[in-house]
Amino acid sequence: MMNYDGDPAVHARDLTAVRGGRTVLDALRFDVPRGRVTGLLGPSGCGKSTLLRAIVGTQAKVTGTLDVLGRPAGDPRLRPRIGYVTQDPSVYDDLTVRQNLDYFAAVLHPGRAARALRRDRVTRAVEDVDLTRHADALAGRLSGGQRSRVSLAVALLGAPELLVLDEPTVGLDPVLRRDLWTLFHTLAADRGTTLLVSSHVMDEAERCHRLLLMREGRILADGAPDALRERTGTATVEAAFLHLVDDAAATGRTPEAARTSLEESAR
Amino acid sequence: MTTAPLPAGAPHPAPAPWSPSRTLATAARVLRQLRHDPRTIALMLVVPCVMIALLRYVFDARPQTFDGIGASLLGIFPMITMFLVTSIATLRERTSGTLERLLAMPLGKADLISGYALAFGLLAVLQSALATGLSVWVLGLDVIGSPWLLLLVAVLDALLGTALGLFVSAFAASEFQAVQFMPAVLMPQLLLCGLFTPRDTMQPALRALSDVLPMSYAVDGMNEVLRHPDLTDAFVRDAAVVTGCALLVLALGAATLRRRTA
Numbered sequence: 001m002m003n004y005d006g007d008p009a010v011h012a013r014d015l016t017a018v019r020g021g022r023t024v025l026d027a028l029r030f031d032v033p034r035g036r037v038t039g040l041l042g043p044s045g046c047g048k049s050t051l052l053r054a055i056v057g058t059q060a061k062v063t064g065t066l067d068v069l070g071r072p073a074g075d076p077r078l079r080p081r082i083g084y085v086t087q088d089p090s091v092y093d094d095l096t097v098r099q100n101l102d103y104f105a106a107v108l109h110p111g112r113a114a115r116a117l118r119r120d121r122v123t124r125a126v127e128d129v130d131l132t133r134h135a136d137a138l139a140g141r142l143s144g145g146q147r148s149r150v151s152l153a154v155a156l157l158g159a160p161e162l163l164v165l166d167e168p169t170v171g172l173d174p175v176l177r178r179d180l181w182t183l184f185h186t187l188a189a190d191r192g193t194t195l196l197v198s199s200h201v202m203d204e205a206e207r208c209h210r211l212l213l214m215r216e217g218r219i220l221a222d223g224a225p226d227a228l229r230e231r232t233g234t235a236t237v238e239a240a241f242l243h244l245v246d247d248a249a250a251t252g253r254t255p256e257a258a259r260t261s262l263e264e265s266a267r
Numbered sequence: 268m269t270t271a272p273l274p275a276g277a278p279h280p281a282p283a284p285w286s287p288s289r290t291l292a293t294a295a296r297v298l299r300q301l302r303h304d305p306r307t308i309a310l311m312l313v314v315p316c317v318m319i320a321l322l323r324y325v326f327d328a329r330p331q332t333f334d335g336i337g338a339s340l341l342g343i344f345p346m347i348t349m350f351l352v353t354s355i356a357t358l359r360e361r362t363s364g365t366l367e368r369l370l371a372m373p374l375g376k377a378d379l380i381s382g383y384a385l386a387f388g389l390l391a392v393l394q395s396a397l398a399t400g401l402s403v404w405v406l407g408l409d410v411i412g413s414p415w416l417l418l419l420v421a422v423l424d425a426l427l428g429t430a431l432g433l434f435v436s437a438f439a440a441s442e443f444q445a446v447q448f449m450p451a452v453l454m455p456q457l458l459l460c461g462l463f464t465p466r467d468t469m470q471p472a473l474r475a476l477s478d479v480l481p482m483s484y485a486v487d488g489m490n491e492v493l494r495h496p497d498l499t500d501a502f503v504r505d506a507a508v509v510t511g512c513a514l515l516v517l518a519l520g521a522a523t524l525r526r527r528t529a
Contacts, residue, residue, distance in 0.1 A: 019529055020529065056371050057371065057526065057527065058367055058370065058371055058526060058527055058528060059527060059528075059529075060525070060527040060528055060529045061529060074526070074527065076281040076282060076373070077280065077281045077282075079282060079371060079372055079373040080282065080372070080373045082371070084368065084371050086364045086367065086368065088364055089364075090363060090364030090365045090367065090368045091363075091365065092296070092300060092363070092365060093363070094300045094303045094304060095296070095299060095300055095303065099296070099299055103292060103293075103295075103296040103299075104368075104372070106288065106289065106292035107289055107292065107293075107369065107372050107373065107374045107378075108372060108373065110286050110288035110289045110292065111288045112288075138303065154368070158372075
């Protein structure tokens with residue numbers, strides 16, 4: 001594990017989570033550096049969402065050490081400091097985009113005194129996700145991609161120090177995906193936000209400063225995309241991922257996996 | 268989870284467990300959602316009035332029967348409507364992920380519950396006012412006591428319905444189940460509350476059961492207003508029982524909102 005300057009935004013040691021009697025996260029050990037875009041990459045069902053939920057503090061039955069922004073995950077004082085976007089957009093379909101944001105802003109900054117602040121934050125969040133033209137449309141009438149951007153806008157309202165995004169780019173067209181990644185990098189560079197973004201699409205990995213590669217509830221690798229490619233002698237993160245999977249399999253699990261490994265190294 | 272050492276003079280205070288502004292914002296949000304659904308509002312307001320009017324003419328030849336049943340129904344309708352509306356609304360909040368999002372934000376559970384209770388309570392006042400006004404001034408419901416007391420009981424009943432709906436929604440995994448909880452939770456109370464036959468003429472075991480069901484007190488309270496010109500001790504007791512039950516069930520409902528879920 002590498003050392004970073006200052007406290008990491010997320011610090012996990014021996015982090016384990018059990019869901020329905022099954023170990024979904026198995027003794028994870030990793031750090032997420034502050035002010036960077038960290039990608040959590042892995043196939044569907046590998047435990048990415050559970051890990052993100054544990055960090056946000058909504059996952060039950062989590063053991064081990066998990067510190068977020070210097071406090072144990074789930075501490076009530078962390079709630080205003082973390083923005084969390086679930087995989088499915090969680091907004092009210094029977095409210096307009098602006099009404100959705102107004103309500104969540106009122107939860108984050110209650111009271112009359114914060115009225116001007118709320119208005120600014122709502123306007124900025126709508127602009128950030130490029131929905132100004134749709135601000136007065138019902139969320140339920142928007143396309144899937146637009147709804148997930150409303151959900152993202154809600155997470156941006158509180159100007160969170162840590163932004164946890166569960167598959168934010170699934171189902172978006174390439175232009176929109178590029179725009180979102182630009183936004184993520186702007187947030188990290190200009191506002192110093194730490195971003196933890198999960199995805200099962202490996203080519204998104206190239207856009208991250210750092211990567212956590214996950215499979216079957218374990219962290220396969222942790223590092224910058226370049227370093228991963230170099231270490232595994234591969235051209236893409238996807239190939240690096242496969243290489244690492246096969247390495248793990250080569251320690252003697254299934255002949256099936258070993259054969260894939262040979263094919264992969266022949267490429 | 269281990270505890271990290273806290274930096275001295277932590278700049279991030281824990282959010283208050285209950286905040287009036289957050290509660291009002293939540294209530295306003297719930298009402299705003301309803302405003303985008305005018306049909307639901309219309310149904311909530313009109314259906315009880317139509318039922319009461321229907322009842323009046325079903326018992327056209329026996330106005331005394333209408334007096335008894337009509338007054339009881341004025342207490343029962345708000346409970347049923349609010350039960351249904353709240354259980355579906357909270358279930359939707361759970362399934363849409365907005366509940367998880369809210370609980371990951373600095374929102375107290377009490378904010379959420381009291382916000383819902385406030386929003387639906389306001390609707391209940393409107394619904395009960397319409398139904399009570401219609402019954403007393405148009406349909407000729409013969410009330411000896413003050414119609415305001417009828418309204419008070421109706422609102423308390425609505426609060427109880429909201430509380431029960433909120434509580435039950437925690438046990439429903441789908442809208443289908445939520446709707447089925449209505450007959451399961453409310454029908455037994457309806458049968459035992461004294462609407463069909465006086466409670467003291469029931470089989471003793473059922474009588475005892477009806478003594479512990481809150482709807483019985485709602486109906487008793489209505490009948491007190493119907494028969495007595497002023498505030499009776501029995502009325503105060505009935506109103507207190509209904510309020511107490513509503514608050515108890517609201518607290519139980521708050522306990523079913525979990526920030527951490529599997």
